[in-house]
Amino acid sequence: MATTPPYDVEVGPGVRTRVAELLAATRPRARAAAVVTTAQVRRWPWSDLDTGLDQTVVEVPDGERAKSLAEVERLCEAFAEAGLSRDDVVVGLGGGAVTDLAGFAAAVYLRGVRVVHVPTTLLAMVDASVGGKTGVNLPAGKNLVGAFHQPLGVLADTEVLSTLPDRERRSGLGEVAKCWLLDGRDHEEVVRANDEQMIAVSLALKARLVALDEHELGARALLNYGHTLGHAVERTVLERDPDELRHGEAVAIGIAFAVRLAARLGRVGAATIDEHDRVLTSLGLRRWLPPGLSADGLMDYMARDKKARHDLRFVLAGPEGFELVAGVDADVVRAALAEFAAESSGGEATRG
C-alpha cells in the first residue's frame, strides 16, 4: 500500500504564525486557502491566521455537531464558491472535531486537496490532527464515514492552550497518559513535563506507530490502549448526559481497567497497576468507573466496537510490552469489570 510523504509537525509557542511559510514551502502553486473553523474558536484573538493566500474563512458548528455528512456537503459547496482548485489548500483551525471534518472534506473535494492542521485543543494536538485519520459521524455511530488523508503539515501552537477550559485539557491528558504509558515513561517524568514535552513525546510515539502502519492493520492499533472500555463508557454515559465525560476522561478509565484486566490474565503484576494509577493521578485524571453503568450494557458495547471485529479485543500490557490481544474470554472480562466497578464505588471517595 502506498505511503504518504512525511510531513512536519511543529510544536511550540507561536507556531500558528508559520502557516504562510509552510504553505509557500510545500505548496508553491497554491493561490487560495479555505480556513475551516468555528465561531467559538474565532472569538479568541489568537485565531487570526494569515495563510499568505487568497483566504476564505468557513465557519462550521462547534464540537461534534460539525461532524456530519451535511456539513461535508456545505463545506465542499463553500470550497467551490471560493474557487478552490486542486493546487489550493484547506486549513483546519480548531479542536479534533474541526480537523476531522476539514480533513475529510479536503480528502473528498475534487478527489483530494491538501490540508494543513492548526489544532487548538490538547487532544487535537496529541492525537486527532496527526496520523491522517479523518471522518464524520452517522446516526448509527461515531466516525463511521472517513478517509485516510495525511496533512501537508501540522502546527501545534502551545500558546493557544492558555484559553482551553480545564475539562478540555483533561480530555487531552487522557490521550497523553496513554502515549506516555505506551512509551514506557514513568509517573516521575510525567510530573516534570511541560505542555511542549507532553505533546512532543505523545506525537513522537504516534508518528512511530503510524509510520509502521499507516492504515491501521497492525502496530497502530496500540493507540487504542484504553479505548475498548473507554468507548463503551463514553457512549453509555453520553446517552444519559452529554457533559458527564469527555473522550480522554473515558480513555483514562479504560486504561485503568485494561491494566487490571492484564493483571487478571497474569500478564502483569501489581506494580504495573500501581504505576499506571500513578501516571493517571499525576495528570489529574479520574480512574474510576462512573456509578450506575450496567455491566451487561458495557459488555455489549465492547463486543460491538467497530474495531472489535466481533470478538473482545484489548490492547494489554504484558511481559513483551503492549500488544493487541484478540478473543479475550468474555467471562474473564466480565469478572474484571465487576471487580473494577466494586473498586470504583469505594475508590472515588477514599483514593482519589
Ligand SMILES: NC(=O)c1ccc[n+]([C@@H]2O[C@H](COP(=O)([O-])OP(=O)(O)OC[C@H]3O[C@@H](n4cnc5c(N)ncnc54)[C@H](O)[C@@H]3O)[C@@H](O)[C@H]2O)c1
Ligand atoms: N482523527 C483522529 O485520529 C482522532 C483522534 C482522536 C479524536 N478524534 C476526534 O476529535 C474530536 C474531539 O476533539 P476535541 O477534544 O479537540 O474536541 P472539539 O473539537 O469538540 O473541541 C472542544 C471544545 O474546545 C473549544 N476549543 C478549541 N480550542 C480551544 C482553545 N484553544 N481555547 C478555548 N476553547 C477551545 C472548541 O470550540 C470546542 O467547544 C472527536 O470528534 C474525536 O472523534 C479524532
